[in-house]
Amino acid sequence: MAESKGMKEQFWDPIAGFGVTFRTMFKKVVTEQYPFEKLPTAPRFHGRHQLNRWPDGLEKCIGCELCAWACPADAIYVEGASNTEDERFSPGERYGRVYQINYLRCILCGLCIEACPTRALTMTNEYELADDNRADLIYEKSDLLAPLLPGMEQPPHPMRLGDDEGAYYRGQYAAPAPTEEIVP
Numbered sequence: 001m002a003e004s005k006g007m008k009e010q011f012w013d014p015i016a017g018f019g020v021t022f023r024t025m026f027k028k029v030v031t032e033q034y035p036f037e038k039l040p041t042a043p044r045f046h047g048r049h050q051l052n053r054w055p056d057g058l059e060k061c062i063g064c065e066l067c068a069w070a071c072p073a074d075a076i077y078v079e080g081a082s083n084t085e086d087e088r089f090s091p092g093e094r095y096g097r098v099y100q101i102n103y104l105r106c107i108l109c110g111l112c113i114e115a116c117p118t119r120a121l122t123m124t125n126e127y128e129l130a131d132d133n134r135a136d137l138i139y140e141k142s143d144l145l146a147p148l149l150p151g152m153e154q155p156p157h158p159m160r161l162g163d164d165e166g167a168y169y170r171g172q173y174a175a176p177a178p179t180e181e182i183v184p
């Protein structure tokens with residue numbers, strides 16, 4: 001019995017092993033040629049964060065820090081400040097004056113975007129977050145803010161879509177007329 005097992009190991013098992021190799025040679029190649037060919041991610045892939053804007057360009061972030069408190073990796077730092085009559089960055093009372101995400105710590109879990117009460121914070125599909133130094137992996141507000149689209153104006157500026165923040169949150173506004181200003 002022991003002798004027949006030895007024969008199997010010596011002769012049959014290598015043939016079976018090469019059989020797997022041989023069959024695989026004719027299968028479709030699954031190797032991805034990254035970074036030369038970049039394939040799209042799944043639509044709900046958690047990549048780099050984005051701080052969103054209202055259609056007039058004002059920022060959705062109100063500097064409440066809920067995202068920072070929800071983060072299990074302590075990767076977010078927020079400092080809120082008050083809007084004034086002369087300088088308004090968001091509808092309502094407060095805005096995020098300082099906003100940083102440390103991608104050396106972030107595990108892209110998405111708890112922060114779940115905690116955000118205004119949908120100011122969402123995640124994009126961008127996954128190329130490597131760098132050759134630590135400082136550049138701490139993203140500032142300017143790195144995270146969504147680009148200005150047609151019809152948006154760079155804050156600070158007054159509320160264009162309603163008299164108070166309630167009109168913004170309830171969506172009681174018409175889309176602003178497109179302007180020429182487009183900043184990537």
Ligand code: SF4
Pocket residue numbers: 070071072073074075076101105106107108109110111112113
């Ligand atoms: S994705 Fe997760 S780890 Fe990254 S900042 Fe948000 S809560 Fe923190």
Ligand code: SF4
Pocket residue numbers: 060061062063064065066067068078096115116117118119120121
């Ligand atoms: S991103 Fe959202 S949760 Fe974080 S400070 Fe801004 S409004 Fe608050």
